[in-house]
Amino acid sequence: MTLDPAVERLLRDATPHVVGAIVRRYGDFAASEDAVQEALIAAAAQWPRDGVPDNPRGWLIQVASRRMTDHVRSETSRRRREALAAGPIPLGLQITDGVDVEIDSVGDDTLILLFMCSHPALTRPSAIALTLRAVGGLTTAEIARAFLVPESTMAQRISRAKATIKSSGVPFGMPSAPERSARLDAVLHVLYLMFNEGYASSSGTAVHRTDLSNEAIRLTRAVYRLLPDEPEVAGLLALMLLTDARRAARTGPDGELIPLDEQDRSRWDRQAIEEGTSIVSATLPRGSVGSYQLQAAIAAIHDEAPSTDTTDWPQIAAVYELLARLSDNPMIELNRAVAIAMVHGPSAGLALLDALDSDERLAGHYRLSAVRAHLLERDGQHGAAIECYRAAASRTTSVAERNYLLMKVARLST
Amino acid sequence: MKYMLMMHTPRAGFENAGIATWPMEDIKAHIGFMKRLATDLHAAGELVGAEGLASPEHARVVRAGKGGAPEVTDGPFAEAKEFLAGYWIVDVPTTARAYEIAARASAAPGKDGVPLNMPIEIREVMSPPPAD
Numbered sequence: 332m333t334l335d336p337a338v339e340r341l342l343r344d345a346t347p348h349v350v351g352a353i354v355r356r357y358g359d360f361a362a363s364e365d366a367v368q369e370a371l372i373a374a375a376a377q378w379p380r381d382g383v384p385d386n387p388r389g390w391l392i393q394v395a396s397r398r399m400t401d402h403v404r405s406e407t408s409r410r411r412r413e414a415l416a417a418g419p420i421p422l423g424l425q426i427t428d429g430v431d432v433e434i435d436s437v438g439d440d441t442l443i444l445l446f447m448c449s450h451p452a453l454t455r456p457s458a459i460a461l462t463l464r465a466v467g468g469l470t471t472a473e474i475a476r477a478f479l480v481p482e483s484t485m486a487q488r489i490s491r492a493k494a495t496i497k498s499s500g501v502p503f504g505m506p507s508a509p510e511r512s513a514r515l516d517a518v519l520h521v522l523y524l525m526f527n528e529g530y531a532s533s534s535g536t537a538v539h540r541t542d543l544s545n546e547a548i549r550l551t552r553a554v555y556r557l558l559p560d561e562p563e564v565a566g567l568l569a570l571m572l573l574t575d576a577r578r579a580a581r582t583g584p585d586g587e588l589i590p591l592d593e594q595d596r597s598r599w600d601r602q603a604i605e606e607g608t609s610i611v612s613a614t615l616p617r618g619s620v621g622s623y624q625l626q627a628a629i630a631a632i633h634d635e636a637p638s639t640d641t642t643d644w645p646q647i648a649a650v651y652e653l654l655a656r657l658s659d660n661p662m663i664e665l666n667r668a669v670a671i672a673m674v675h676g677p678s679a680g681l682a683l684l685d686a687l688d689s690d691e692r693l694a695g696h697y698r699l700s701a702v703r704a705h706l707l708e709r710d711g712q713h714g715a716a717i718e719c720y721r722a723a724a725s726r727t728t729s730v731a732e733r734n735y736l737l738m739k740v741a742r743l744s745t
Numbered sequence: 746m747k748y749m750l751m752m753h754t755p756r757a758g759f760e761n762a763g764i765a766t767w768p769m770e771d772i773k774a775h776i777g778f779m780k781r782l783a784t785d786l787h788a789a790g791e792l793v794g795a796e797g798l799a800s801p802e803h804a805r806v807v808r809a810g811k812g813g814a815p816e817v818t819d820g821p822f823a824e825a826k827e828f829l830a831g832y833w834i835v836d837v838p839t840t841a842r843a844y845e846i847a848a849r850a851s852a853a854p855g856k857d858g859v860p861l862n863m864p865i866e867i868r869e870v871m872s873p874p875p876a877d
Contacts, residue, residue: 586776586780587773587776721765724765725765725800725802726800726802726803727799728799730797734772734776737764737765737767737772738769738772738773740765740766741767741768741769741771741772742769744766744768745768745769
């Protein structure tokens with residue numbers, strides 16, 4: 332079934348509001364979210380045939396409410412049957428009617444749902460899947476395709492995630508102010524991983540892949556509209572735009588990875604670069620600097636340069652140093668080594684890598700071998716570079732990375 | 746009928762004479778071949794699933810130890826001459842078709858474009874009991 336893009340957009344945009352309205356009315360998040368999913372599927376079947384109703388949101392709320400009423404009725408009779416067999420119904424299992432308040436709080440609903448779906452008790456893959464369904468309005472089948480797992484597996488993962496939220500007892504509402512910033516971090520992290528999942532695998536062997544990166548950008552845009560003064564939200568949106576801008580140039584005709592320094596920069600998306608750059612330049616001076624803003628700044632420096640040689644590497648090295656101060660992550664140090672090598676020569680970069688050899692978090696990681704190989708190659712030590720490229724190729728678990736590293740070996744060997 | 750097609754690669758080949766020693770054009774041709782195979786099987790509605798497996802040096806054997814706790818060892822395949830490099834699961838009307846697909850996969854191009862003629866093990870996937 333192919334849906335008219337305008338209708339699809341309408342449905343997807345309406346999703347968080349409809350879920351919010353139903354949860355507020357009936358109280359049960361898990362069942363409400365299922366009911367909305369059914370309403371969305373009904374709309375996708377009916378609207379192209381019968382036309383879009385005058386009040387699409389009202390239509391969806393009505394259909395989802397009807398499903399909820401059916402659900403409550405069958406649950407009640409099931410419990411009555413069970414009660415007859417097993418004695419009185421425990422108080423906690425009795426159905427309580429949700430408070431029926433109909434406030435127009437589309438934005439709040441989106442945020443509340445995002446906070447809920449990024450609940451710390453959930454694994455990150457579950458949080459991403461639940462976010463895609465409850466906030467993004469994707470069907471279970473679409474999400475399953477995006478993750479390359481069978482639909483029944485994804486359905487199970489989503490229903491377990493909802494059960495986890497239910498047993499954690501979080502109410503459907505905005506977290507308190509002190510809690511909010513930690514919860515916002517979790518939301519941004521989920522959106523960031525969603526983006527990476529789509530971006531990293533865009534060159535994999537997958538034939539069909541729902542575009543997770545675009546969905547992550549769409550949702551982050553929504554958060555940015557709602558919280559324009561949160562610098563890290565702006566930073567994350569800018570980072571996604573500036574990274575995604577290079578997508579077309581990042582893979583060759585056979586799906587092989589093309590590294591930054593060999594990309595055809597005329598294929599970069601100028602509009603996305605402009606938007607991302609203007610967001611990050613407006614945000615950075617405001618002072619509350621975080622890691623998404625800094626990563627966006629680095630991406631912007633790359634995106635503005637006409638070539639690797641004309642890239643402002645001293646500035647990139649400086650931003651990596653700021654990043655390293657924010658978080659103790661050896662991957663940052665690894666990237667900084669590349670920047671330092673571009674400024675002071677490969678041996679300066681290699682010296683930094685030697686210091687990372689003893690870091691247990693990187694032990695045996697292919698990236699350390701890959702970066703070392705790259706710097707050795709720049710230093711003219713081809714034999715040693717080949718060894719490191721080979722080691723990296725045997726360690727990576729990404730087909731596209733492995734192929735890229737094997738090509739490097741082949742190129743240096745001839 | 747569903748079949749699992751398992752691609753076995755000689756271990757020695759992987760480590761010192763394998764793909765890591767081929768010229769770039771040959772590697773490209775090999776990758777392109779595998780990609781086309783997956784695309785064609787998908788387009789024909791025959792592909793159920795396919796995965797390439799990471800290098801065997803990460804492989805571990807797990808047995809339940811005391812109290813069911815995992816007991817992890819590196820062996821015994823350190824001496825194995827071949828290892829499973831990847832698999833396809835295809836859904837096809839006949840065994841002959843499964844053989845055909847396996848033969849195509851087996852002939853993936855290697856160094857200088859010479860077909861590798863890798864051994865592809867074929868196993869039928871068990872099916873649910875017939876409907877009453």
